[in-house]
Amino acid sequence: MNDKTKKEFIWIVAVLVVLIGSAIGNVIYISMHSQNFAQNVNAHPTYPSNADIVHVEGTQWSWTFVYSNGTTTTNVLNVTVGKPVVLVVTSIKGAEQFAVIHDLSIPKLAIQVYAIPGQNNSLSFTPTVIGSFYFECVEYCGLDHYEMRGYLNVVA
Amino acid sequence: MFSFNALLSLASIGLNGTNLELLYLSVLLGIIAIILFYFYFRLVPAKEYLQEQAEDAGYERTNEYVRDKLSDKPRELSWKIFLYDDSKSIGLRYLFTSILFLFIAGSFGVLMRVSLTEPNPTIIGAAQYNVLMTEHATLMIYMFALGAALGLGFYLLPSHLKLKKDTMGVYSSIAYWVWLAGGIFILISRAALRWYFYPPLSLELTQSGGGEFAWLAVLGLELVFIGLMIASVVIIKIIAFDRSPDIKLNQMSLFSWSILFTVIMAISSAPPLMVGLGMLFYDYFNPIFFITGTNTLLFTILFWFWGHPIVYMAIIPFFGLIYEIIPKFTGTKIYSYNSGVWGLGLLLILSELVWGHHLLNSGLGIAWITFFTTMSFLVVIPSAITVFNFIGTLWTAKSIRTTVPMLFVLNGIVDFIIGGITGVMQSFAPFNEQVHGTYWVTGHFHFIFIGITMGISFAAFYMLFPTFTGGRKYNVSLARWHFALTAGGSYLMAFAWSVGGFLGMPRAVAGYFGFFQGYQDASIIGGVIIGIGQLIFLYNIATSWLKAPSTSSDNAFEEENTGVSKTPSPAGGK
Incomplete structure (x- = not known):
């Protein structure tokens, strides 16, 4: 092995070590936190049994939240700190022609789930900090896409 | 019996009924374009000039002449590149068209930036912003990035591979015109879809949905793909069969390799989206695939099967x-x-x-x-x-x-x-x-x-x-x-x-x-x-x-x- 080949070998091995290490860390995280990722189910065995189930309906151009006690809010999501929440997200037809694809993103809590017509995507999370966090539709959905946003209020 | 009027009335259902005149106009323009293309490909006098050049250079089959020089003089850039169909001219066509589209799409990008000076749209409305966003992305990817890649490929490959003949220039020329027509269709469609074209939205033919003429963008993208496929096949043929026998595969320049990988990627990943776009266009007349179908995610998967390789192709x-x-x-x-x-x-x-x-x-x-x-x-x-x-x-x-x-x-x-x-x-x-x-x-x-x-x-x-x-x-x-x-x-x-x-x-x-x-x-x-x-x-x-x-x-x-x-x-x- 000459000097040049040795250097090539070193950089390929270094790249492999870094990337495979990262990939393994990622796989471990996913397997331990699978309830935090959007899945095409209404409920999942890993969801906490005491969770508040909130049905989320994306429409052109607002978010509607239907709570388990029957109340409804638009563009505001109210949850209790420390209590697990399950979001069941779908897309319904509004004033426009069809139901289209939306994407509910709450960046400060690293929560993101697509709202797809005819499909229920769900995930679970537990808010740990009291406060108000913005959310927004991040899948382009027509004229007033940018107004499809609001606040997640975590209260005591 | 085939009834043209029945076809038109069927089409008009999907096009909101109001666009029937436009449809007649486009059919008329299409027929005129076909007639012009016939004259372009058969009767252009520049071809005879090139054949004389080829005979002077001692070529037996004059249509295979690679025109590096004309009359032993280095060729200057002129509008005649649009009449000649040798590899160099095709490359220049692609290259300068891609630069033109870089400036069109780039100015759209600057306009988008400027319209975001205030948290709420003031200078440019949301509808206009969405159109600019779609055009910026689509034209940059398909017209600038792909155009520059294909242009440099057509222009430099004959030099790198010491080409002696180029038999498929006419096909490259057709590929260029089809690709350009697709780009113009996208440009004038004023579609507001992002470059994703996700269906339930792209099927909403309203200004608040995908744009009234979103179907034109779908058609344009399909044309871009057809042009890309033809050009890719020609480039593979140039690299595989036309390169000088002195150049072994393992001595080929890295640029030739990169172009070869790019066109293989295009051919292997574009067909799913080409089919998807066909299904999408059919949905305008008879919505069976992406609205009443069981899964609207189908198109997104067809799209990204192409959408990720394209960013590497760029x-x-x-x-x-x-x-x-x-x-x-x-x-x-x-x-x-x-x-x-x-x-x-x-x-x-x-x-x-x-x-x-x-x-x-x-x-x-x-x-x-x-x-x-x-x-x-x-x-x-x-x-x-x-x-x-x-x-x-x-x-x-x-x-x-x-x-x-x-x-x-x-x-x-x-x-x-x-x-x-x-x-x-x-x-x-x-x-x-x-x-x-x-x-x-x-x-x-x-x-x-x-x-x-x-x-x-x-x-x-x-x-x-x-x-x-x-x-x-x-x-x-x-x-x-x-x-x-x-x-x-x-x-x-x-x-x-x-x-x-x-x-x-x-x-x-x-x-x-x-x-x-x-x-x-x-x-x-x-x-x-x-x-x-x-x-x-x-x-x-x-x-x-x-x-x-x-x-x-x-x-x-x-x-x-x-x-x-x-x-x-x-x-x-x-």
């Missing part, structure tokens, strides 16, 4: 060009030819397996999330090998002449490292949940596209400028200003986006929460600086072209395949 040819440009200005050989070929080849294979990372939050399931995030880590390996190869070459060089093309190359490598790292970070599934759909992603790919796709195109253009113009020199200090403003502006813009996106600033929106104002303002300044830089480029090109020729018009890319250049490049400017 950079691989420019990696190939970097491999050609570095030896010209450092006087050294590429550090490792084998690493270069394998790096680009592995990109071809691995990039076809990562498309799901664009849909991680759409409910694919844990198993697929794990698969696609892992593959997304692996796809970085060949990119890293390529970058280390660049760095190794620069490291072993005795001197680096920092000419304008070399500045663009150095900046491109740095940009690709930053954009690559911000890209691979998104492979972490939890991080992806946070930044997917935010300006983080926009920052990531603008680093790469401005640094590699646009920067290396400019580097190649500057190197080829004396060849295009018959020996004219560009103004070096203006070119340096062009470089400085482009690089500086892109750093400011993309860094502001990356930081804002990391904090959750959503992309593709006409308005935003007021607390993101600072990041938006910084990126507006960056975007305007880039725009000013391109105006300097235009001024430089225009004034330099008016001067008298003062240097050799030899093609700077022609001298050797992978080795050291014998003489300094005439385009060096120093």
Whole structure:
């Protein structure tokens, strides 16, 4: 092995070590936190049994939240700190022609789930900090896409 | 019996009934275009001139003549490239069309930036913003990036492969016109779909949905693909069958390899989306696939099966060009030819397996999330090998002449490292949940596209400028200003986006929460600086072209395949 080949070998091995290490860390995280990722189910065995189930309906151009006690809010999501929440997200037809694809993103809590017509995507999370966090539709959905946003209020 | 009126009335259902006159008009224009194309391909007198040239050069089959020179004189750029159908002319057509579209789509980008000065849309309304966003993305990818890649391929491959014949020029010419028609269709469609064309929205033919003429964009994209497929087949045929027998496959220049990988990628990943677009267009008349179908996600999967390879197709040819440009200005050989070929080849294979990372939050399931995030880590390996190869070459060089093309190359490598790292970070599934759909992603790919796709195109253009113009020199200090403003502006813009996106600033929106104002303002300044830089480029090109020729018009890319250049490049400017 000459000097040049040795250097090539070193950089390929270094790249492999870094990337495979990262990939393994990622796989471990996913397997331990699978309830935090959007899945095409209404409920999942890993969801906490005491969770508040909130049905989320994306429409052109607002978010509607239907709570388990029957109340409804638009563009505001109210949850209790420390209590697990399950979001069941779908897309319904509004004033426009069809139901289209939306994407509910709450960046400060690293929560993101697509709202797809005819499909229920769900995930679970537990808010740990009291406060108000913005959310927004991040899948382009027509004229007033940018107004499809609001606040997640975590209260005591 | 076939009834034309019945077909039209069927069509008018999907087109809201109001567009019937438009439909008649387009059928009429289509017939006129076909008649014009008949005259163009059969009766153009320029063809006879070329055949005389070929006979003078001793060609038995005159249609196979590769027209490097005309009448033993270096060919100057003229409008006649649109009449000749040899590989060089086709390349010039693609190249200059792609530059035209770069400026059209780029000005759309600057307009978008300027319209975001206030949290709520003021200067340009949301409807107009959405159209600009769609046109900017679609035209940049399909008309600029692909056009520049194909153009440089058609233009440089005959030199790199020492071509003796080129039998399929007419097909390349048809491919060019079909591709151009597709681009014009997209441009005039005023569609507001993003470049994703996701169906339930793209089927809403209203100004508040996908745009009234969104179907025209679907049709245009299909035409772009047809042109791309024809051009890809011709390029594969040029590389596989027409190259000089002296050049073995393992001696082919890295640029030829990169073009070969690019067109193979195009042919292997575009068909699913071509079929998807056909289904989408059918849905306008008879919605059975993506509305009443069981899964609207089907189209997104067909789209991203193509959508991820295309972003690699937009950079691989420019990696190939970097491999050609570095030896010209450092006087050294590429550090490792084998690493270069394998790096680009592995990109071809691995990039076809990562498309799901664009849909991680759409409910694919844990198993697929794990698969696609892992593959997304692996796809970085060949990119890293390529970058280390660049760095190794620069490291072993005795001197680096920092000419304008070399500045663009150095900046491109740095940009690709930053954009690559911000890209691979998104492979972490939890991080992806946070930044997917935010300006983080926009920052990531603008680093790469401005640094590699646009920067290396400019580097190649500057190197080829004396060849295009018959020996004219560009103004070096203006070119340096062009470089400085482009690089500086892109750093400011993309860094502001990356930081804002990391904090959750959503992309593709006409308005935003007021607390993101600072990041938006910084990126507006960056975007305007880039725009000013391109105006300097235009001024430089225009004034330099008016001067008298003062240097050799030899093609700077022609001298050797992978080795050291014998003489300094005439385009060096120093």
